[in-house]
Amino acid sequence: MTLTDxxxxxxxxxxxxxxxxxxxxxxxxxIAGAVAAALWSFRFVDSVIGDNVxxxxxxxxxxxxxxxxxxxxxxxAFVSGLAGTFTACNVAAFGxxxxxxxxxxxxxxxxxxxxxxxSRLAIGMIVVSGVYGAVGALFGxxxxxxxxxxxxxxxxxxxxxxxxxxxxxxxxxxxxxxxSIRLLPDPLARLERRFPNARLVVLGAxxxxxxxxxxxxxxxxxxxxxxxxxNPLYGAAVFILQSLGNIVVMAVLFAALMLVARGRxxxxxxxxxxxxxxxxxxxxxVAGTFTFLYWDVRLPAMFGYGWYPTASW
Numbered sequence: 001m002t003l004t005d006x007x008x009x010x011x012x013x014x015x016x017x018x019x020x021x022x023x024x025x026x027x028x029x030x031i032a033g034a035v036a037a038a039l040w041s042f043r044f045v046d047s048v049i050g051d052n053v054x055x056x057x058x059x060x061x062x063x064x065x066x067x068x069x070x071x072x073x074x075x076x077a078f079v080s081g082l083a084g085t086f087t088a089c090n091v092a093a094f095g096x097x098x099x100x101x102x103x104x105x106x107x108x109x110x111x112x113x114x115x116x117x118x119s120r121l122a123i124g125m126i127v128v129s130g131v132y133g134a135v136g137a138l139f140g141x142x143x144x145x146x147x148x149x150x151x152x153x154x155x156x157x158x159x160x161x162x163x164x165x166x167x168x169x170x171x172x173x174x175x176x177x178x179x180s181i182r183l184l185p186d187p188l189a190r191l192e193r194r195f196p197n198a199r200l201v202v203l204g205a206x207x208x209x210x211x212x213x214x215x216x217x218x219x220x221x222x223x224x225x226x227x228x229x230x231n232p233l234y235g236a237a238v239f240i241l242q243s244l245g246n247i248v249v250m251a252v253l254f255a256a257l258m259l260v261a262r263g264r265x266x267x268x269x270x271x272x273x274x275x276x277x278x279x280x281x282x283x284x285x286v287a288g289t290f291t292f293l294y295w296d297v298r299l300p301a302m303f304g305y306g307w308y309p310t311a312s313w
Contacts, residue, residue: 049083076221076238081245082248124201124207132239135235145214158220161212162213165209166292169288170296173288226239
């Protein structure tokens, strides 16, 4: 085994599967994530986009109308998940799309290579969101996510939970990005050797973990209703529907790239050994940097803890 073949080796500048300027790639990706965190308007994506999408699809005021029953709650769960696609607590999910790309010659191959990775991603997501939904329905009023308490200069306890959860997820995305260009050891390499689909399942689990910190008002309303039922099966079901709604747009975009483009996107991605690695690293590092800085630096700064540049809109 040569140095360039050694797993986790950091001295691989000449490897054809790696980008030539890894340091520059990392710096530019971090800057892109930091700028996105500064420019992000939660008011626009939560209210203008999220509320309007939910109101249009439901046909009533999503925030102001009480959930009237278990079926209405299930519909509300999926629609509010869809409405929250571009919120700051979900947009990092798009960073998980790139590792799903597979190449196929015929439309049947492309269909299979579209459905298969999405199904693996969904498995991890469903397990995490389902378990948390069951726990939330049983103990919701005792979880920080539904607390109305504040600390310090008015920082809500539920936002502290969001900061912790999304900080961990953001760092996980950054680590995976750096590992993909072999600047850090790959934490999933050994697991993936035993279980070839493990990486996609873990990515799905990270996406499902968004619900554990999500402060999105429509999700908060759904969570409160599920907690009132004290039914863990119902809590699991509506949380799973919420997560599925979160990735519908991502799944449609991925399917369009794989099917409508007749495989051209997948062929372009795999034409050069380093291209897939580069795009994967950029997607993870940008998404991870945005998530960490937004929730662990910009959010506390809004309550007087530190400082972060923020656009005025």
